[in-house]
Amino acid sequence: MDPTSTSAHMRCDLCNTAVVQMGCDTCLVNLCKACVGEHMTSDESKEHKIVRFTLRKSSPLYPFCASHIKKRCEMYCNQCDIPVCAACLRSDQHLGHELIKILKVLDEKKKKIIKEQTELKNTIYPNYQDIASDVQNRMRQLKKEHEDLSTAITKHGEDWHREIDKLVKKLKDEVDEMKNIQFQTLQNHMDEIKKKISDIKDEINSIERLVNYIDITKLINVTTNIEGYKNSPQIIEPSLPKFALGKIEGDEFNKMFGGLSSSLLEEDKLDYSMKSKEKSPEASLPFKQFIDEPEIITTLNTNYHLLYNVACLNDDEIWTTGQDSTIKLFSISQGSLLKSIATKSEYRPYDIAVTKNGDLVYVDTMDGTVNIVKNKKIQKMVRKKSWIPNGACSTTSGEFLFIMYNNDNERTQVFRYHGSMEKQSIELDEEGKPLYSSGPAGRCITENRNLDICVSDNKARAVVVVNQAGKLRFRYTGHTPAPKNEPFSPQGIATDSQGHILTADYINDCVHIIDQDGQFLHYIHCGISGPLGLCIDTDDSLFVAEYRSKQVKKIKFLM
Incomplete structure (x- = not known):
């Protein structure tokens, strides 16, 4: 310029x-x-x-x-x-x-703008081009499929016409055959009557001649056949066939002929997520917004001395653990205890999870095992030598993620298991530094819908999120100001259908909500006290296990 x-x-x-x-x-x-x-x-x-x-x-x-x-x-x-x-x-x-x-502000602003430009250029713009191409292909395919549909309907109509023509011809042939038979019957009857008429005429003429005879002897001997003609011929009433008209009623006829399904184009069924090499494809789900004020829907008393964890079996039933060896299943709608299971070791379970099939998994830190409850029987699933399990979750693929620390209290890893087979371990970031704090600590784990692995590490006062391959994505260390202005104290962790990550903050009596990239969104602190365990059901209702009150609170936070 x-x-x-x-x-x-x-x-x-x-x-x-x-x-x-x-x-x-x-x-x-x-x-x-x-x-x-x-x-x-x-x-x-x-x-x-x-x-x-x-x-x-x-x-x-x-x-x-x-x-x-x-x-x-x-x-x-x-x-x-x-x-x-x-x-x-x-x-x-x-x-x-x-x-x-x-100038530093300017430099950071330039970097942000350049980063956004790069994202626009390398991700968003190509994605929109792909979407436009996809829509164009959909339009072409839609046109072809509708043409094929119209052709199929026309052909089906022609098939019906052919069948109807065949049926009409068959019925008309049957009518002709019945007509011919009945006509022949009447014709034969007519021939008999005509013969009788001819015989009667001859009889009349014969009598007229005899009446004029003079010869008395012949006249006396004349006899007529009148008695034979007094019985009139039988009247034949042909039984005409009747055509029973089939009723053509709209709904029944449509069912017989066939109809179109009421499938229309719906925008929320087309998932055009931004493409990223580091993110796995996310499920296409309807968008939900935060409600202005989260509200407690239900409060359930568990009668533990202290309450630790909660896990959703379904939208009405939850598993809970407290300061004893009993795992309890409650009905939310009934507010009642449905069943109890005692751990084999008689120690309290450190963490619990529910599989896709509805089986209960619990972590027994004291005997170093992860156990699964199937058909009312407890089976040991994982015991890793020299490692102590700390947290567990079941993934969308049916695998398991476990947090474990070693006996020397020097290392902590996340392990991925398929059944009892170890498939992956995650321990260090790209600089070779530990991702998680070492030794015993309050740690919980879950998987986000984009397949990120999310760990709340209370000892490190952080939520650590890595991708499916184990590469660090971000650390979330709290948001200021916190409701009670106390240090971040992460405990239970859960994710919702929108990819939000929710973490219980025990000291600040609240739940933090961050997005899948680690940005703070909201606090939930509607009468929560000492939250420890979290879980979310399929309807995105949040369940909070309160440590001191021994209550589970069901909270609505999305509309």
């Missing part, structure tokens, strides 16, 4: 009327020739370097201060989120605030 053409549209920073012709490389001010002298004497402590506008430095132009007119801002106040000038710094307005050079 020609710099002279740019200056033609710019006005002097002092008079705001004349066109820019000069510039001060020291103050980074744009000037007209008439205002050069005024600028030179405005601050004699500086060595002003006046140059033609076209020869000015390519340094960034610092913004004017909102509080001090015509003063440029070289610093930025993080607390106030505004640029500040030297005069602002000399005042008490920003005393004790975190101040950084505005």
Whole structure:
């Protein structure tokens, strides 16, 4: 771009009327020739370097201060989120605030913009192109399928016409055959009657001749056959066939002929998620929004001395564990205990999970096993030598994720198991540093819908999220201000249908909600006290196990 053409549209920073012709490389001010002298004497402590506008430095132009007119801002106040000038710094307005050079803010802003540009260019734009191509293909396919559908309906109609024509011909042939038979019967009957008529006429003529006879002897001996004709011929009533009309009623006829399913195009059934090489495809699910104020729907008393964990069997039944060896199954709607299971070791289970098939899995830290309850029988599923299980979850693929620390309390790993077979272990980040704190600690694990592995590590005061391959995605260390302004104390962890990660914060009496990229979204603290265990049912209702109150609270937070 020609710099002279740019200056033609710019006005002097002092008079705001004349066109820019000069510039001060020291103050980074744009000037007209008439205002050069005024600028030179405005601050004699500086060595002003006046140059033609076209020869000015390519340094960034610092913004004017909102509080001090015509003063440029070289610093930025993080607390106030505004640029500040030297005069602002000399005042008490920003005393004790975190101040950084505005060029650093500019650099971070540029990096953010470049990152967003890269995402637009490499991910979003290609994704929209793919979507447009997919829609175009769908339109072509839709046109072809509708044409095929119309052709199939026409062919089906033609088939019906052929069958109807065959049926009509068959019925008409039967009518013709019946007509011929009955007509022949009547014809034969007519022939018999005509013969009788002829015989009667002959009889009449014969009698007329005999009546005129003089010979008495012959007349006396004449006999007639009148008695044989007094019985009239039988009247034949042909039984005509009747055609029983089949009723053509709309619904029944449609069922007989066939109909179209009421399948229409629905937008929420087309999943056009942004494509990423690091993320697994997510299920196409309807979007849900947070409700303004989360509300407690149900409160269930468990009668434990202290309550630790909760796991959803279904939308009405939950498994719970407390400070004894009993795992209890409750009905939420009935508010009653359905069954109890005691651990084999008689120690309290450290964590529980429910498989896709509805089987219960529990972690027994004291004897170092992971156990599964099938058909009312407890079976040992995993025991890894020199490692102690700490947390468990069942994945969407039917596998298991376990947190374990070694006997030396020096290492902690996440293990993936298929049944009793180890398939994967996750321990270090890309720099070779441990992902998780070592030794015994409150840790819970779950899988997000994008297949990320999410671990709440109470000892590290962090939620650690890695992708399916075990690569670190982010660490979430809490949000300020917390409801009670206490340090982040993560405990139970769960994920919902939207990919949100929910973590119980025991000390702050709340639940943190973050998105699948680690950004804080909301707190849930509607009367929660000492939350420890979490689970979410298929309807996205949140269940919170409260440690001290021994209650499970069902909370609605999505609409």
